[in-house]
Amino acid sequence: MRKVFFPLVILLIVVVSTSGQKLPKRALGSIAGTVVDSATGKPIAGAPVQIFGTTMGALTGPDGRYKIINIPVGEYALLSRTIGYFPLKVTHVTVREGGTTNIDVFLVINDKDSTLLSKRCIEWIGRDFFRVSETQTMREISAENIRHLPAKDLKSIMRLQSGVTVR
Numbered sequence: 001m002r003k004v005f006f007p008l009v010i011l012l013i014v015v016v017s018t019s020g021q022k023l024p025k026r027a028l029g030s031i032a033g034t035v036v037d038s039a040t041g042k043p044i045a046g047a048p049v050q051i052f053g054t055t056m057g058a059l060t061g062p063d064g065r066y067k068i069i070n071i072p073v074g075e076y077a078l079l080s081r082t083i084g085y086f087p088l089k090v091t092h093v094t095v096r097e098g099g100t101t102n103i104d105v106f107l108v109i110n111d112k113d114s115t116l117l118s119k120r121c122i123e124w125i126g127r128d129f130f131r132v133s134e135t136q137t138m139r140e141i142s143a144e145n146i147r148h149l150p151a152k153d154l155k156s157i158m159r160l161q162s163g164v165t166v167r
Contacts, residue, residue: 028069030068032066035105044060044107047060051077076095082107
């Protein structure tokens with residue numbers, strides 16, 4: 001009994017004596033800046049800026065500005081990549097306690113991505129994604145598809161369709 005009681009008393013004393021003390025705060029800072037198109041100088045909205053190797057990051061606003069807060073003091077690398085531009089990694093970014101490090105990112109257009117993107121947009125503009133006059137979702141099943149379904153009767157086929165409840 002004494003072997004168990006003594007360590008518990010010591011543990012209780014340590015817990016009570018340290019419970020009033022505050023833990024030291026971590027030194028934190030932030031990184032802010034603007035992501036712009038290097039050719040035009042125009043801001044890029046919605047571009048992600050990430051601290052490389054971490055889950056910390058931010059998206060740029062409509063004005064191209066971003067801010068990443070509560071970053072432990074130290075040296076980091078920033079990574080920004082968005083569709084139509086080459087990814088850019090900025091190294092040796094130093095975060096100081098209580099301060100904001102300003103890093104502006106200048107992305108260079110990736111002509112290959114831009115060409116693919118514009119071709120896809122042109123292709124998509126010609127398609128009807130939905131019909132404004134329809135008030136419900138409609139799905140057609142061909143006889144060929146029905147032959148390949150693992151169902152024996154109409155009730156079984158209907159049960160396999162999403163959004164359909166059979167009672």
